[in-house]
Structure formats: C-alpha cells, structure tokens
Amino acid sequence: MATILAVDDSASMRQMVSFTLKGAGYDVIEAEDGQKALDKAKAGAVDLVLTDVNMPVMDGIELVKNLRTLPDYKFTPILMLTTESAGDKKIQGKNAGATGWLVKPFNPEQLLATIKKVMG
Amino acid sequence: MSVDLSQFHQVFFEESYEGLDVMESALLNIDLSEIDDETINEIFRAAHSIKGGSGTFGFQEIAGFTHVVETLLDLIRSDQFEMKADHVDLFLKSVDCIRTMINQLESGTPCDMEVADELKAIFTVLLDGENATSNDSNEADLIADANAQDSQSGVEGWQIYFKPELDILRTGNDPVRMFRELSELGELSVIAVTDEIPSITDIDPEACYMAWNLTLYGSATQEQVNEVFEWVVDDSELVVTPLILQAEVLEGTQENPAIEDASDENEIISVDDESDEMAASDAVDVKSSVVKKVVAKKEAKTENVSIRVGTDKIDDLINMVGELVITQSMLSELGKEFSIEKLPKLMEGLEQMSMHTRELQENVMRIRMLPISFAFSRFPRLVHDMSKNLNKKVELVLLGEQTELDKTVMERIGDPLVHLVRNSLDHGLELPEQRLAAGKDEMGKITLNAFHQGGNIIIQIIDDGAGLNKERIRSKAIENGLVSASDNLSDDQINDLIFLPGFSTAEAVTDISGRGVGMDVVRRNIQELNGSVEVESKEGEGSVFTIRLPLTLAILDGQLISVGEQVYIFPLVSIVESIQTHDQMIHRVSGGCDVLRLRNEYIPIVKLWDVFNVKPKHETVEDGLLVIVEGDNIKIAVLVDDLLGQQQVVIKSIRENYRPVHGVSGATILGDGTVSLILDISGLIKLAGVGRDTYKKISDANDNEAA
Numbered sequence: 046m047a048t049i050l051a052v053d054d055s056a057s058m059r060q061m062v063s064f065t066l067k068g069a070g071y072d073v074i075e076a077e078d079g080q081k082a083l084d085k086a087k088a089g090a091v092d093l094v095l096t097d098v099n100m101p102v103m104d105g106i107e108l109v110k111n112l113r114t115l116p117d118y119k120f121t122p123i124l125m126l127t128t129e130s131a132g133d134k135k136i137q138g139k140n141a142g143a144t145g146w147l148v149k150p151f152n153p154e155q156l157l158a159t160i161k162k163v164m165g
Numbered sequence: 166m167s168v169d170l171s172q173f174h175q176v177f178f179e180e181s182y183e184g185l186d187v188m189e190s191a192l193l194n195i196d197l198s199e200i201d202d203e204t205i206n207e208i209f210r211a212a213h214s215i216k217g218g219s220g221t222f223g224f225q226e227i228a229g230f231t232h233v234v235e236t237l238l239d240l241i242r243s244d245q246f247e248m249k250a251d252h253v254d255l256f257l258k259s260v261d262c263i264r265t266m267i268n269q270l271e272s273g274t275p276c277d278m279e280v281a282d283e284l285k286a287i288f289t290v291l292l293d294g295e296n297a298t299s300n301d302s303n304e305a306d307l308i309a310d311a312n313a314q315d316s317q318s319g320v321e322g323w324q325i326y327f328k329p330e331l332d333i334l335r336t337g338n339d340p341v342r343m344f345r346e347l348s349e350l351g352e353l354s355v356i357a358v359t360d361e362i363p364s365i366t367d368i369d370p371e372a373c374y375m376a377w378n379l380t381l382y383g384s385a386t387q388e389q390v391n392e393v394f395e396w397v398v399d400d401s402e403l404v405v406t407p408l409i410l411q412a413e414v415l416e417g418t419q420e421n422p423a424i425e426d427a428s429d430e431n432e433i434i435s436v437d438d439e440s441d442e443m444a445a446s447d448a449v450d451v452k453s454s455v456v457k458k459v460v461a462k463k464e465a466k467t468e469n470v471s472i473r474v475g476t477d478k479i480d481d482l483i484n485m486v487g488e489l490v491i492t493q494s495m496l497s498e499l500g501k502e503f504s505i506e507k508l509p510k511l512m513e514g515l516e517q518m519s520m521h522t523r524e525l526q527e528n529v530m531r532i533r534m535l536p537i538s539f540a541f542s543r544f545p546r547l548v549h550d551m552s553k554n555l556n557k558k559v560e561l562v563l564l565g566e567q568t569e570l571d572k573t574v575m576e577r578i579g580d581p582l583v584h585l586v587r588n589s590l591d592h593g594l595e596l597p598e599q600r601l602a603a604g605k606d607e608m609g610k611i612t613l614n615a616f617h618q619g620g621n622i623i624i625q626i627i628d629d630g631a632g633l634n635k636e637r638i639r640s641k642a643i644e645n646g647l648v649s650a651s652d653n654l655s656d657d658q659i660n661d662l663i664f665l666p667g668f669s670t671a672e673a674v675t676d677i678s679g680r681g682v683g684m685d686v687v688r689r690n691i692q693e694l695n696g697s698v699e700v701e702s703k704e705g706e707g708s709v710f711t712i713r714l715p716l717t718l719a720i721l722d723g724q725l726i727s728v729g730e731q732v733y734i735f736p737l738v739s740i741v742e743s744i745q746t747h748d749q750m751i752h753r754v755s756g757g758c759d760v761l762r763l764r765n766e767y768i769p770i771v772k773l774w775d776v777f778n779v780k781p782k783h784e785t786v787e788d789g790l791l792v793i794v795e796g797d798n799i800k801i802a803v804l805v806d807d808l809l810g811q812q813q814v815v816i817k818s819i820r821e822n823y824r825p826v827h828g829v830s831g832a833t834i835l836g837d838g839t840v841s842l843i844l845d846i847s848g849l850i851k852l853a854g855v856g857r858d859t860y861k862k863i864s865d866a867n868d869n870e871a872a
Contacts, residue, residue, distance in 0.1 A: 055214045057177035058221065065168050097217075099210045113335065117373070122337035128217060138401070144337035150228065152219025153168040155550030161344060163337075 048072040048089070048162055052082040052096035052108065053126065062095065067086045070079065081127060083111050086118060094123040095147075099132050101161025106134070106141050113142035126151075151165040171221050176509040177218045178271050179473065183263070184211035184541055190258050192253055193545045200241075200248060202842075208256070209238040215263065227266050228275040233288040234259050240292075252291075257546070259284055286713050300809060322351065322383055322408035323390050328358070328376035330400040335371060338397050344379070346393045350384025373662070437755055472572060474532050481528050483638040489521045530717050534569035535626070537615045541566055544586060544613060544720065551590050558597050558608045559590060565615035570622050571717040574694055578714065581687045581698075585626045585710050586611065588684070591631035592706055603705065606631070617716075624712040633650050633702040635659045642668065660700045664688040692796070692847070695721065695736055713738075723833070723843065725809035726792060729781045734803075734814060734833065734843045741800060743808060751786055758855070761791060761802045772804045776828065782806045796846030801855055816843060828852040 049071050051062045056077075063073045070122040074091065076082035082096065087128065098105035105125055112118040119141055122144040127134050147159045166251045191204050212235045219227035234256065240246035261286055265275045325347075329340060345355050358376040363367070381390065387405060394403055418526045496514045499507060541563050552559040570578075594609035595598075601607050612627040635656065642648045642662045654662075660667060666685040696714035715721065715738070723734035742764070752760045752767070759770040770791065774781035783789040783806055791802040814833035819826055819842075830845035 054210070056180050057173045057218050058214075060176055061170065061173045063166070064173075068168065085828065088700055099213045101207075101210065115333075120334055120337055120339075126217075128220075137401065139336065139396075142336050149217045152221070152422070153170070161343065163346060165342065 046070055046072050046133045046165060047092040049160070050074045050076060050082060050086055050091040050094045050096075052076045052079065052094065052100070052105070054078055054097060056102040058097070058126075060152070062156065065156055069157050069160075071160070079108035079111070081107060082108055086112060087115065090117070091121065093160065094118075094121060095126065096123065098138065106137050109138060109141040117157075124159065124163065142162045166349070167817050174222060177222050178267055181215050181218065181267050184215050185260050185264050185842075187211045187547055189257065190542065192260070193549050195248070195253060197248065197250060197253070202242075205238065205242050205248075209235065209242050212238055224270055226278060227263060227270070230259075230266070231263060231284055233285055233292065233692060236292060236563045237288055255284070255287060263417055294557075309510065312630075317567065323381045323387070323410045324381075324406045325379040325381065325390065326376070326402070326404040327379060327394070328402040329368075329373055329397060331372040333373045333401070340373070340375070340377065343393050343397075344377075347379065347381055348387035348389070350389055350393075351381050353382075354380045358793075376402070382408070406490060420801070428686070467828075472533065473524070478531055479529065481486065482532070484530060485521060485525045488622075489525060492517045516662075521742070530571075530719065533572050533719070535572050535575055536567045537570050537575065537622075538563075538566035540570075540575050540582060540611055541581070541615075543579075547583065547586065548590065548611065551587065553592065555592065556596065557594055559594060560608050560610045562610060562612040564612060568615040568617060569716075570615075570714070571719070573718050574622075574714055577690065577694055578712070581690045581712070582624070582626070584611075584684075585712075586613070586688050587627055589628040589630065589708065593628040594634075595631050599631075603631075618713075622714050623712070626710040626712075627707065629707040632704040632706055632708050633660055633663070633700065634704065635831065640661050655700075660702055663700065664698070694718065695738055697738065712751055719816060721814050722811065723814045723832075723845065724792075724811050725835075725841070726773075727807045727809055728804040728805055729779050730776070731777070731779050732809065732835065732839070732841045733773065734841055735792060735794060735803075736830075736843070737794055737811060739794045739846045741795050743790060743792045745785055747788065747790055758804065759786060761786075761793075762804075763793070766800070768800050768802045768806060769853075769855040770802045771855060774804070776849065776853055794846050796850055799850055799855070801846075801850055802851070803849070814841075814843065 050064055051059055051066070051073055052075075053059045053062065054077050054104045059075050059077070063075055069138050073086050074089070076085050078100045079096070079098065082094070083103065085091075086094065094108075096105040096108055103111075107122050109125070112121070112123060123142070125146045126149055126158070127138070127146050128149045132135045138146065145159075147156065151159075188208050191211075195201075195204055197516055198299075212231055216228055216235050219225075219231060237246065237252075238256075241248050241252075258280075262280045266281065269276050327340070329338075332338065344353065344355055348787045354377040358378060359374075361376070362374040368374075387407075390405055391398065394401065397403075406817070490738045492514060496511070496518065499511055499514060505509070543672045544563070545561055548559055548561045558814050589611055595603065595605075597607040602610060610629045612625070613843035614623075614627065615623040616623055638659055639648075639662070640653070642659075642665070643650050645668060647662060647665050647668065648654065664684045664687070666683070667673070668683055668685065688698050691712055691714070694714055695710060695718070698710060698712045700710050702706060702708040721734075722737040723739055724737050725780060726733050746761065751770070752762055754760055761768045761770055770786060772784075772786075773779075774784065781789070786804055790808060792805055793800055795801075814835075816831040817833060819829055819832050826842075828845055828848040828851075829842045830848070831843045833843060834842050835841050
C-alpha cells in the first residue's frame, strides 16, 4: 500500500489527516516539521508527501526544495496545505518543485479526493 | 467515508491554548524599536495554525476572527505595516478573545462574539487601506467567471490543447494522471503532438517535450476541466475551447429549443434535488450538532482530568516495569527450589525488587509532574498590564522554570502566587521617582524563582522594593487587636503578622490588591497543600516570600505514632518537636484545659485518646509523649503513647471512600496491611476546641498567674 508522509506542526491537523488517510487504506508517517520530515523521507520510501507550509525549524517550501534534491524524490508527488490568503506561497511552492496544493480549510472528503487525484 | 472530526477537537483546543501562550509571550517580548523577524514569524505561525485548525474543525467564529488577526500580522511580517505599542495591546486583547472563544467551545457553549466583533472592527479599519485594491480584482474575477458560465450553454464537450512546461515531471505532475482524471469526466480522445521532441542525442530524459490535443465529450463544465489542470496551468500552455458538435448545428433549429428545454428542465430538477438535499442535510446537521453538544458536555467533565505526558516518561516506565518483571521471575524461579544456601541470592533479589519499586514509584509520580513554567507563564502578561496601571517600571525575572511540580499542586498554587506577585508589585515596589530618590534604579525587579530542596519545591517571590514597614505592621496589628502593645516581638514575628486573618495595611483599597482577601488566605491555601509560606524582609531593600510545597499530594512524609492499639500519622512538616514532660511544665487552667509551658510559650495540650475515644496505654500527660504540631498558626501539644517510625505514605482519600471525617485528612495502608489515619492538624485543633480564643485566654491567664 502506498505510504504518505504527513507533515504539519499542528498535532490536531496531523491526527485528522493521518486518521483519514489510514481509514482509506494508506500507510501514514507523521512529522512535525520540515527537518523531521526530511529525515523520515530519507529513512524510508514515501510515495506522496503532504506538507503544511508554515512550520518552525524548516518550513514547507524548504522541505520541497530539499526533497527534490534527493534522487528518490525527484518525481514524487508533493502536495502543500495552504490557505487561500497565501497565494504567493503557492507560487513559491511550485517554483520549489511542489506538485500541487490543497487549500485549507479542507474536510476529509476533499483531502481523499485530492490524494486520489494524484495516486489514482 | 465519513470521519468524525469531533474526536480531534480536544487536541486542537490544547494546541490552540499552547499557540496562544506562545503568541502572548512573544508579544510581551517584542522590542518595538527593533522588531525581530523570527518573533513576528512565531506569532504569525501560531495564529495561522489556529486559523487553519479552526476552519478545518468547523469553528468558523474563530477562523473568521483569527483571519483578520493573521492578515495584519502578515502585513507586519512583510514590512507593509508598522507595528506600534497600541497594536501589541490589540493583539494581546485578541489573544484573550480567542482564548475565551476556545474556552466556550470547549465547554460546549456558543461563542460570545461581542468582543470579537469589536476587535474585528478595529482590525478592519487598520486593514482597510491595504485591501481596497484586491477587492476590485476579486470582483473582476467574478465577472469573468460569470462570462465563462454564459458561454457554456450548448456545449457538448471541450477541445483542449495542453503543452506543459519542460520541467513538469520534476514537480511530480504526471500528464497521464491528468488524462485519467479527465477520462472520468467523459469520453476522452488523446492525440499526442510530438513535433518538439529533439533528436535522441539532445534529449533530457527527465524533461517533457510533448504536447497533447485532447477532446473531451460530455457535459463536464469548464470549471471541472480547469480543475484538472489547476496545479500546472500557470506554467503550461492550456487552451480550452467549447466543442460544439457540427452535426447538431447542421441538423437545424428545430431541435435546439428542445435541447434547451430539456436541459432547462434538467437544471430545474437538479436544483430541486439540491435544495432537497440541502434541507435534508441541514436537518441532519442540526441533529448531529445537538448530539455533539450533549457529547461535548459529557466530555467536558472528563477532559479536566486528562494530562499530557511526554513519551520519554512513558518509555521510562515501560522500561522499569520490564526490569521489575525480570526480577520477579528471577525470584519466583528461586522460590521453586529454595534452600538456605540461596539466601544471599534471595536477599539480593529482594533488594533489587525494592529498588525497582522505588524507581517505579518515583517515575509514576513524575507522570503527574509538569514544569512550573505552566504556572509562571501568566506572569509576564500580568506584570506588563499591572505595571502600566500602576505607573511603575518593572522587570520580571523567571528562574527555574523547568522545575517540576505535581499538576494538582500547580493548579492550586496559581492563585496564591498571583496574589503574592500582585502584592509585591502594588505594595512592595515603589514608584520610579521614589526609587530614584532612594538611590535605586528606577526599574524595579521582581524575581520568581523555583527549585527543589529535599522532597519539597521552593518557590520564591523576590522584589527589590521598599520592604515591609515593621512599625506600620506592628501598629496596625495592635490597632486590630492581634497583638498587645506590650508584646515584645522579634522582626520575624512582626513580619509574620501579615499572614494573620484580618490584617491589611493598604491605606487605600486599590484595584489590584488590598481587597480584603489577605495574606491569611494565601497562607491557608498553601497550608491546605501541606505547604508553608514565610516572608523575609529588609526595609529599603525588598522582600522575599518563600513558599515551600510538597512535590506531590499523593505521597506524604509521615511520622507514625501510637495510641493504644491504634497507629496514627502526623504530616512530618507540621511537627515542631516531640518532648517528654515533667510536672513543672504542665499547667492546669480553669476550664479544664491543660497547657504546656515551653520556653515562655503556652501550648494547649490535646489528648488524642480523648479526641478519638480510644483506650490508651497512658492516660496522663506525665507518662506519655507530647508531639508539638502547628497548624493555622496555632501550636498544640498532642499526647500520644509512643513515636514509631517515619515513612513516606501514600494518601488514600477518606472523603471519597467513606465521608469527610473531622481531624483526619486521609488514610494509608501500612506495611503490615493495617489501615492508619493521617491526622489533619487544623481539623484536630477545631475538634479539640482549642481555637485562637482559647489560646489567647490561656496565655492571658498564665501571664496573670505569673504576674
């Protein structure tokens, strides 16, 4: 089964995302900031990365940049969780190599629909 | 699949409170002359998380309010807005407001939006200048959308030309994935345009040189088509044109109205369907929200007792239980074929077992321990607000914030601490001009210090203010009849007077302290936690309030004593000394109460056998032992048969298992399995009828006698 790395500094968001995805049959790895996510991505094969943008230590944009430098993650779908107000973040994320985005707030159904869009 | 989001609410509330604390302390630390980017970022991030979470979990009130807060923070962050002192206060008020709203949501009551709306209005005014332009563009978008909708009628599909940028694969976007998605919207035909593929020698295998001509048949809307390409549209060439089937156009005008009619009907039906559905889902929503409220209320009770524990602590516990199990299995192995030669091994095993048990106990206790920063965290704000009110300049120093303390003790020490800090700020520290006149720095200093000492935690509130005015305290105490003018009191005794009930030297009742709730309440609250509070002071240099608290309420250092067959326990902290008496020390006062004269102090004697109605070994004072204990500032000498050992005892509640019993604060189970009562000194004093009045009468009577 596909493994998804869910990155968010908010524990409630992480739990919600993780619960929803696990319920749909995905394996989920959680990380609370970009740096930890990068370490976990390096440690194991991840099929999709779902990351928040605003995080301490290493933000989502930096995480995308770093992931794209790794051979294993050159083509891996990376989705950013952003808010509407953060339009420039979408562009920054795209430039860094993100696949797409999911606009906050989203509900579990929207989350799954977006994941399915990428994973098929 | 539906996910019940309410299961994540509690975590959201908790992390929001943490976020608000972070915002608050960052706001208080801001140096307006030189705003630190990281501080603003930190505040922004916290607000952003709260907004995101509240939106996701359906708390629109909070999401809406936090949105304006976040928007202004974003402007400050990007240097488009200059932050001034007023704005810091505005943000602080917003923090309070959000906290209140979350509090209300947590307890299942609807949010009171009054304050939020007021603050929102202020934010809107601040933001107004910035937003005027972006609103216009939104409107333009809307019009464009409307046009797009118009052009859709009669569309039988879409002709799409899609030429992605070369790097599309490097962003994880796969055109095949998009085509698959399109094919879900209707019948799709794909024709690849391969003109631009370079010769094999020049090819970059990771680049995408292809373009596609796609035809999508069916009723998909332009919006649906655009959504498929949402993530790549900015970097790609994408042309979407409506596909009008040539055949239908040619077949004449008669059919068109019919088609239109049909489609109109369809629309009407679908609209009806939708509204029905909406009504139905509304009804369901209402029901489920009612159910949710009930659930939330039920949960509110249990929520109070939950505690967040670091995983490291839990890992330690599991580790230790593991060790205990190993030792236990070693012992039971030993027991199977035991012979006397194996005795040393048995002793060793038992020793190990007791070590593990002790460690386990300590670590279980640690689960309930939280760093005292939880109690200290409110003070920066409190001092900030109060010093402004009082026109004083104050620097607050927090030391030993990582010192750990039992959660219950922490919760109950909060109010006394606030009281003491307020007191230091209000009465202790002088106004800047007074400080300058006294040759001090105009900036006063209050230090909160916490550290462990033995089995206790010590919390000190230190100020460098004027110190206690002993003359004033003394005269006030005489005025209130607490001491007589002839009493010769030491400095410490004078300082201690401020903890007596009915004592207040505040010349004017201020908003901050001196509202009649005095230091006596502080002392009583602390004593209820088996702790003590003392004050040291030097006139002109400041005061130090020292609070001494047990680390936990679950365990008590006790002194075991016996009366007849019974074993009772005194809290070790309340014992002053234990003595064997002789005749000359005992005085009998009219009224039937015996008093002990000890170093010019008269202490009423309480016979424990009499109070609890048990048969003692020794009925008279001369044969037994007197344990002098102190509670509520009153000393009594308790007659007991014998002193046994001292040990740590685990407190079991009598109130919960039986009913409240006067003079007894709890019970414990001793090593031999018997139950022993833990004595409550203040209760015992009341039970024995030795109140302050008796105390005074005794000393008066004896003074007269002596005279």
